[in-house]
Amino acid sequence: MIEIVGLRKSFEGRIVLDDISASFEKGKTNLIIGQSGSGKTVLIKSIVGLHQIDDGAILYDGRNFIGMNSLERKNIRKEIGMLFQGSALFDYMTVEENVRFPLDMFSNMSLSEKDERVNFCLKRVNLENANQRYPSEISGGMQKRVAIARAISLNPRYLICDEPNSGLDPRTSIVIDELIREITTEYDITTIVNTHDMNSVMGIGEKIIFLHEGVKHWEGTKDEIFDSDNEVLNDFVFASELFKKIRRVHSLAKC
């Protein structure tokens, strides 16, 4: 479980996140949603320590990340797998080398054990025949799958995903969402997904936190969204005609 308590972050005096408290549960896909510029990415990057926060606490299973020294932080980071918006694959490495990289850096596995683990991870993300290709030679969806394979290669306890569906077509987005959910349940890890894709919200949102202008506006599950009277949330989630219709159908079904 990851908990954040009273998190504040500002850039050059401009407050970007104000007093955010939330808990992200183990074995569930926890979603952070909000409009562009609402502070989602800053929150995600603060949670993993890429941004230094002004105030508050970040607890990884009770261990306060903020009070840790660099060695303790380093150890906790080995338990985190992260999926970046642009995949962040190392472009001078092949697919196989990208997935093998964390194993080379941090494990004492033999060569054959590493091979086995790399093949397992690539198979788990349904990507078996691209081992020797470079990131620039594969599609965006495949890159995301390689990034997931790399993120899970060291058996992480926490999986953090920053806009995993960004730049993907709806069909591939669903595949990636499903993959994230399956991995979360299968390995019983704490997953946080930062998204503004409503299909993801409806598909995998087991716990949702809604950010608006740097403040937590709402918290609940995907089913609770339909009954919410939070206007800002409703404006955001049901902005498209499709989702307005879905909401109407949902209301009718309840009646």
Add this chain to the structure above:
Amino acid sequence: MSVFFHIGRYSLFVRQIFDKPEKHGIFARLFLRDVESLGLKSIGIVAIISVFMGAVITWQTSLNIFSPLIPRFTVGLVARDSIILEFSSTIVCLILAGRVGSNIASEIGTMRVTEQIDALDIMGINSVNYLVLPKVLACVFIFPFLVVMSMGIGLLGGWLAGLLTGLVPSDDFIYGIQYIFNPFYVVYSLIKSVIFAFIISTVSAYWGYFSSGGALEVGVASTKAVVVSSIQILLFNLLITQLLLT
């Protein structure tokens, strides 16, 4: 941002570079890759520039000696000292600041804007040490070889120019390059090349590492890396010459 801000941040950056590498095997692989991409791939440009500069120095010196009292071998002597003392260390390093500096800044800058550096940090890897140390050591290792090679090729270019134009007879030129030769000049040149290699690699990595935004900012970082490295090379050239030769 002020110069003092950059000096402070650069100092902290350099301190981070010299951490102990996480895995020596991976470090060795990166070092060899950088020796090839930053050093061996620069051989062509260094060779071409050296041969032409050597030829021009010989030619210019020869054409500007009017007095019959000055012996012809002086051309060889002047070409030798110009090439060894300044051209092969300073000018070649300025050219390498362009080729190697922009390469380092754009590679690291691209990794920054595509979040590859964030990915390394998230894994608990010291990204500065992992990315920059192999490049710094590769440059410090390979630059002296390039400078020595440049000296040889420059002198060869000078000899060829003298021979082909008929301005300096071969025997006079060879006598000139051997005349009151001070081996310390080569040592001085090599010391400069090591210092310039360190400046080029760390300054360029610094600008690349702290770039942000997109492709445009990476281009700006790359330009700044070359400009700042070049200015520092000129400043340190003055300082080292003052310290070692006066």
